[in-house]
């Protein structure tokens with residue numbers, strides 16, 4: 001899982017049909033190198049393998065960087081810890097580490113030193129995270145759905161993906177505020193309807 005948004009100044013926005021390296025393509029989305037693994041990203045891995053069979057690089061490549069999971073949200077859990085998706089409410093208030101202009105986590109690599117309860121999304125805890133937005137690739141694949149049509153793994157073009165995400169009203173960049181200094185009462189007034197669980 002990554003929590004960064006798409007990099008508006010991503011260095012690579014190739015639409016060259018010969019550009020078919022999943023690994024290069026994924027790296028073009030993010031401003032910092034987050035994939036330090038040498039694992040190979042297998043072609044069409046998202047449709048050929050179960051989530052539990054993905055290697056680290058493939059797992060990371062599923063994140064579209066929308067940043068929605070970094071928004072503060074109200075979650076209703078039953079006694080078993082299961083989330084009622086219908087009742088999840090997102091605010092536009094983000095974790096203190098978010099750069100709200102760019103949508104990038106400002107300390108991604110060391111985020112848990114700053115925010116110890118920052119959740120690392122894994123195959124093990126994914127079933128308890130159905131509060132994730134409906135477009136999130138992890139949630140979609142877990143539910144047996146396809147990747148969203150604008151996902152970089154499908155478009156293979158970062159600019160196209162960015163444009164289509166904006167058109168689909170997805171992503172927090174430029175429209176979120178930091179939790180710093182925010183009271184609980186103020187937070188409750190900031191529920192938004194542009195994130196759908």
Ligand code: SF4
Nearest residue numbers: 063064066067069136
């Ligand atoms: S909601 Fe899903 S796709 Fe969006 S940043 Fe979080 S993990 Fe990545």
